[in-house]
Amino acid sequence: AVTNRRKITEVKSVCCYCGTGCGVVIETDGVHLLNVRGDPDHPVNRGQLCIKGQTLAAAHVRTGRATRPLIRPKRGAAFQPTDWDTALRLNAERFAQIIATHGPDAVAFYVSGQLLTEDYYLFNKLARGLVGTNNIDSNSRLCMSSAVTAYKTTLGSDTVPCCYEDIDLADLYLLAGSNAAITHPILFRRIEVAKNRHPERQILVIDPRRSETAAYADLHLAIQPGTDTFLFAAMLHVLVWERLIDEAFIATHTEGFEALRRELAELTPGAVSPICGLSPETIVDAARRFGNAQAPLSFWCQGLNQSIHGTSNGVALIHLHLATGKIGRPGMGPFSLTGQPNAMGGRETGTMATLLPGHRDPNSEKDRSELAHLWGIPSLPERPGKTAVEIFDALAEGTIKAIWIACTNPAHSFPHLERATEALRRAEWVVLQDAWQDTETAPFADLLLPAATWGEKEGTMTNSERRISRVRAAVPPPGEAKPDWWIVQAFARHLGKALGISERAERLFFFPTEEAIFLDYARTTAGTDIAIETLTYATLDQLGPQQWPFTSGQSQARPFSDHRFSYPDGKARFQTLDRSRLPEPIDARHPFLLITGRLRDQWHGMSRTGRIPQLFRHDPEPVVRMNRTDLERRGWREGDLLRLRSRRGELILPVATADEVRSGHLFLAMHWGRRSLAGEGSNALTLAATDPLSRQPHLKHAAVRVEKCHLP
Ligand code: SF4
Numbered sequence: 142a143v144t145n146r147r148k149i150t151e152v153k154s155v156c157c158y159c160g161t162g163c164g165v166v167i168e169t170d171g172v173h174l175l176n177v178r179g180d181p182d183h184p185v186n187r188g189q190l191c192i193k194g195q196t197l198a199a200a201h202v203r204t205g206r207a208t209r210p211l212i213r214p215k216r217g218a219a220f221q222p223t224d225w226d227t228a229l230r231l232n233a234e235r236f237a238q239i240i241a242t243h244g245p246d247a248v249a250f251y252v253s254g255q256l257l258t259e260d261y262y263l264f265n266k267l268a269r270g271l272v273g274t275n276n277i278d279s280n281s282r283l284c285m286s287s288a289v290t291a292y293k294t295t296l297g298s299d300t301v302p303c304c305y306e307d308i309d310l311a312d313l314y315l316l317a318g319s320n321a322a323i324t325h326p327i328l329f330r331r332i333e334v335a336k337n338r339h340p341e342r343q344i345l346v347i348d349p350r351r352s353e354t355a356a357y358a359d360l361h362l363a364i365q366p367g368t369d370t371f372l373f374a375a376m377l378h379v380l381v382w383e384r385l386i387d388e389a390f391i392a393t394h395t396e397g398f399e400a401l402r403r404e405l406a407e408l409t410p411g412a413v414s415p416i417c418g419l420s421p422e423t424i425v426d427a428a429r430r431f432g433n434a435q436a437p438l439s440f441w442c443q444g445l446n447q448s449i450h451g452t453s454n455g456v457a458l459i460h461l462h463l464a465t466g467k468i469g470r471p472g473m474g475p476f477s478l479t480g481q482p483n484a485m486g487g488r489e490t491g492t493m494a495t496l497l498p499g500h501r502d503p504n505s506e507k508d509r510s511e512l513a514h515l516w517g518i519p520s521l522p523e524r525p526g527k528t529a530v531e532i533f534d535a536l537a538e539g540t541i542k543a544i545w546i547a548c549t550n551p552a553h554s555f556p557h558l559e560r561a562t563e564a565l566r567r568a569e570w571v572v573l574q575d576a577w578q579d580t581e582t583a584p585f586a587d588l589l590l591p592a593a594t595w596g597e598k599e600g601t602m603t604n605s606e607r608r609i610s611r612v613r614a615a616v617p618p619p620g621e622a623k624p625d626w627w628i629v630q631a632f633a634r635h636l637g638k639a640l641g642i643s644e645r646a647e648r649l650f651f652f653p654t655e656e657a658i659f660l661d662y663a664r665t666t667a668g669t670d671i672a673i674e675t676l677t678y679a680t681l682d683q684l685g686p687q688q689w690p691f692t693s694g695q696s697q698a699r700p701f702s703d704h705r706f707s708y709p710d711g712k713a714r715f716q717t718l719d720r721s722r723l724p725e726p727i728d729a730r731h732p733f734l735l736i737t738g739r740l741r742d743q744w745h746g747m748s749r750t751g752r753i754p755q756l757f758r759h760d761p762e763p764v765v766r767m768n769r770t771d772l773e774r775r776g777w778r779e780g781d782l783l784r785l786r787s788r789r790g791e792l793i794l795p796v797a798t799a800d801e802v803r804s805g806h807l808f809l810a811m812h813w814g815r816r817s818l819a820g821e822g823s824n825a826l827t828l829a830a831t832d833p834l835s836r837q838p839h840l841k842h843a844a845v846r847v848e849k850c851h852l853p
Pocket residue numbers: 156157158159160161162163186189190191192193194195324325326327328
């Protein structure tokens with residue numbers, strides 16, 4: 142993987158932004174990242190990179206980096222530098238004191254889809270194995286947990302049944318709640334290439350906005366926000382009526398269709414039309430295109446997931462594939478895209494309150510016992526853990542006293558920010574483990590542990606198509622920053638001493654290298670649908686990135702090819718649908734519906750992309766985008782400052798004319814936080830309502846009122 146060329150070394154790794162998972166070659170002099178280019182040998186991108194990947198070297202800056210452990214002598218005081226031993230000992234003492242007084246569920250861990258699989262796994266061992274709490278959740282809860290529950294309830298496991306190769310083989314691409322042209326650009330490029338070669342292939346896009354992706358569509362369904370379940374149900378109604386379903390497949394490989402068929406009877410295109418804001422003819426057209434395709438491939442992302450009925454949205458889309466039998470074969474299937482680079486790794490290692498390693502279930506006694514046996518400890522905690530929003534609510538209530546936040550920035554990314562930041566203020570002890578010390582969350586931390594970041598650490602990540610790639614270090618971390626797994630392991634040994642359970646800590650945390658952690662994790666996947674127990678770093682080095690399941694030493698690109706699903710009887714399950722509406726519809730006081738989304742050149746909270754001037758050329762400032770008719774009707778002009786108010790907060794932003802936004806809607810990118818004029822981002826306005834099954838927050842919409850703002 143490493144070749145010398147003069148004094149420059151080349152290191153192969155994988156991009157740290159989106160879940161596409163492009164391979165990169167880092168050119169380094171051992172101190173700096175000199176350049177990053179696409180890896181021509183990586184099967185995902187074959188040498189291509191989008192603008193974010195191309196500028197990765199420029200993002201590797203020292204400005205804002207955390208390079209020493211920092212502690213506040215008291216709340217509100219400035220950080221003081223300290224050494225690792227002192228920082229970890231103090232942290233262990235605080236955790237031990239809270240655990241001894243209030244029990245293990247008085248602490249919580251909030252981690253990130255940016256962590257590597259090895260980091261994730263050790264955090265999980267720390268929470269479940271050593272502390273004895275299920276209070277561990279990931280910021281992936283904010284991004285794709287609804288896809289997890291949709292897959293689990295229909296297919297029986299969180300197994301993505303598709304791969305990127307299917308793009309080359311499909312004859313219809315349905316993109317729902319996904320602006321993949323800018324959020325997963327290299328993946329979308331593959332769709333574009335396929336469409337250019339085969340113009341007869343169709344692209345259907347479901348999005349309230351005429352997004353960059355919708356601009357490519359043969360049919361754009363500009364749906365009313367939050368009504369996707371209704372649309373998919375009405376499409377299935379048409380497929381049933383026009384006999385475009387596969388009755389034999391349904392009878393042999395599924396359960397529950399008759400109950401759904403009865404539910405669908407009233408969900409006609411005519412009945413659903415006013416709900417979705419689409420004509421009955423358009424719904425019929427979409428259904429026929431889907432039903433007549435030989436190989437439909439359906440992608441979905443945050444537009445479906447970040448909803449109080451996110452699970453139902455995913456389920457209703459999966460139903461289309463199950464009812465037509467278009468799943469498990471080349472070119473077809475329901476394909477959830479992951480937002481973060483290693484969201485999938487968090488799902489596999491079970492580093493979420495509702496999961497255990499190897500897709501085990503923390504509510505299953507058998508699964509807990511199995512894992513306890515593998516870890517060599519008597520038992521795992523039984524009490525259900527709290528998910529992301531619940532953790533912050535418990536902090537505010539005082540039932541959780543301490544939180545350890547790793548590699549994420551909740552004071553930017555959490556819904557209803559005022560409520561989330563108040564929770565951090567009320568917490569007794571906040572630990573932030575991060576590469577950066579200038580994020581919105583840092584001011585709330587009592588202790589800051591400096592972490593190595595991308596380009597400085599070793600491990601693995603898994604992309605949207607279940608492909609595991611090696612992540613490699615090209616330079617050492619700055620100052621005293623350490624890899625995340627090192628911090629967790631060193632802390633665990635301190636905590637073991639403080640709690641008087643050193644022997645257990647030594648048994649759980651014995652890892653000399655990242656690969657030793659990977660192998661320990663891989664062992665937990667034996668007999669599960671992940672099955673990577675024979676996969677090693679050496680195999681990844683020799684064969685390149687591999688997909689799970691990895692049974693018989695071979696990647697399996699397309700699970701369920703035998704149409705045997707993961708329920709014990711091998712049959713998939715149709716589910717009843719959640720027909721609830723938006724949690725906060727517009728009304729006379731809040732007549733606009735704000736839609737949040739992303740821009741091409743920025744990534745999440747901008748902690749990395751926000752440091753690269755080149756990435757501000759297209760969108761230098763945050764603006765609220767408004768339909769021209771709405772703007773002109775009020776006598777406002779482009780550039781005017783508008784005050785947006787929701788029931789929770791307000792923002793002041795310049796307005797831009799946007800014909801892609803429908804009248805009555807507004808669009809705001811979620812990237813800017815305190816860098817914006819308002820000092821806050823879209824989450825000053827969003828609400829913290831969650832899907833009852835996935836517990837994913839409804840981050841996509843909020844009802845707002847808008848007025849022109851006259852600054853003094
Ligand atoms: Fe990185 Fe995603 Fe762009 Fe690929 S498509 S270079 S993974 S941001």
